[in-house]
Amino acid sequence: MSVLIAAPSSGSGKTTITLGLLRALSRTMALRGAKSGPDYIDPRFHEAACAQPCLNLDAWAMTPAQIQARAAGQLPLIVEGAMGLFDGAPPDGKGSAADLARILALRVILVVDAGKMAGSVAALVQGFMRYDPHLEIAGVILNNVGSARHEAMLRRALGDISVLGAVPRDATLIQPARHLGLVQAQEHPELDIFLDRAADIVTAHVDLEHIVSLLKPLPARPVVSPRPPPAQRIAIAQDAAFAFSYPHILQEWHAAGAELSFFSPLANQTAPDADFLYLPGGYPELHAGRLAGNTDFLESLHTTQAVIYGECGGYMTLGETLTDAKGNTHAMAGLLPLQTSFAARKLHLGYRHLTAAEGPLAGRWTGHEFHYATTTRADGPPLFAATDAEGTPLPPMGLVQGNVMGSFGHIIDHR
Structure with a gap:
């Protein structure tokens, strides 16, 4: 126990x-x-x-x-x-x-x-x-x-x-x-x-x-089969701006045979050769000027053949612009028709039921949303249908454009 x-x-x-x-x-x-x-x-x-x-x-x-x-x-x-x-x-x-x-x-x-x-x-x-x-x-x-x-x-x-x-x-x-x-x-x-x-x-x-x-060790339990990884080769952004990835998800991808590699957008590292590129959440708003100037990183997002998926901060980075809390607007990757801002903060918080109709994230997921950013522009088909913890329908979440997708939702587990 x-x-x-x-x-x-x-x-x-x-x-x-x-x-x-x-x-x-x-x-x-x-x-x-x-x-x-x-x-x-x-x-x-x-x-x-x-x-x-x-x-x-x-x-x-x-x-x-x-x-x-x-x-x-x-x-x-x-x-x-x-x-x-x-x-x-x-x-x-x-x-x-x-x-x-x-x-x-x-x-x-x-x-x-x-x-x-x-x-x-x-x-x-x-x-x-x-x-x-x-x-x-x-x-x-x-x-x-x-x-x-x-x-x-x-x-x-x-x-x-x-x-x-x-x-x-x-x-x-x-x-x-x-x-x-x-x-x-x-x-x-x-x-x-x-x-x-x-x-x-x-x-x-x-x-x-x-x-x-x-303190006693907990008894061993049968391993629950995780959902298959979204791809064989997965590259993950990981640094102070992109630190919000769940270890259990990465561990289970690896245990299922996926090859994981990591890179730092803040260090202007290019995205590794991969089939699936994951930009987790974090604090891109605190580093927006630096990210906007990291052209090697941003250009690699345009040239990769991988499916690109961004959660929350990663989603904002895939958009056109990010306005920081001081009102300064910074150009982001421009891969999604999305503009976000921290100039007028509003809390979005709660568990979410998320459903994607197609693509590597197709299926039902549990997740959560926690951010202060506001969306000033979002055009295009959404990534997820969403409800809150009580099952009340919410507006669709996220965007999909070609091989690029993302939302403010953080995926926790499959259903």
Whole structure:
């Protein structure tokens, strides 16, 4: 059995606590991290913390069999939840961290931001412990504790509830962020210093021996046959502007026999010879001027014989222009009749059911959308028919023009 690090709400500190636990425990044992839900950024921090690959496990977008097969392994697993423990997609909260805990029989460690609480912490924790009798909350880690006196008050209020740690308030553990979440691990200034600091604090204030006693490898499960890769030779853009690809998708393409190669558009590298060219999402809007000047990269998109597929940031890069947050408009690849802008930001967020009628992505998919860009021009046939998590029809998503296609949707799994 492994554990889930959850919280009553976002902003409670579960990411920092998870990273501190992964780095602290990896000093004496091998273990893995995983992230609940559609998150590209936190998993890369997990990998940096414990030097093991980290996967997304999504109880809305993946079937229980897919989750169990991907989570199985020889190493114990610490899973970081998303949002609050019982928060999921509408209408019924499907896909919550609690759903994932039930599917994998994970014990839950609840991280509570106690910075502005005293006796009330008991009512909060007792409510979470009693809410779902099918979940086992193994204990609580108190976060943002102000002093030894404050800690004593919290512990007294919690009575017999297992307190696995009390982490003091520490401004050095605040991480830099931007509009889609934390600054990416590869861009984080002094990342190892931060991770070691988090590990040292967790080691000093959390009962690691107790947590280790909860960690057991998950049982092996039959491998669920993935959808065949979209092509035999797949080239993938990978750098700070195109970092949002799911490891489970790439791993399963490779396991099915596809040959994967990688290149950096930011370094003006040309697209490798391939049958399928994948431009993932990321932050092209932060690098639009540089990308617009990288003529070797852009010209290679025009000369390749591969099918080109772009998700979100990759989709915007395949368009005609991208206007950044300062109002500066940059020429992009011009392969799709698409113009996008960050000058007037609008949040688009939610799970999606996606269906492509033809091409290498033909079929039904689960996915999600998370971006602030607005579309100022989009002409041509769409890539996907789409509904939201509740099945409500949405306008068609994306564009297809010849061998080039893309949308703002991020594919998670096939259906």
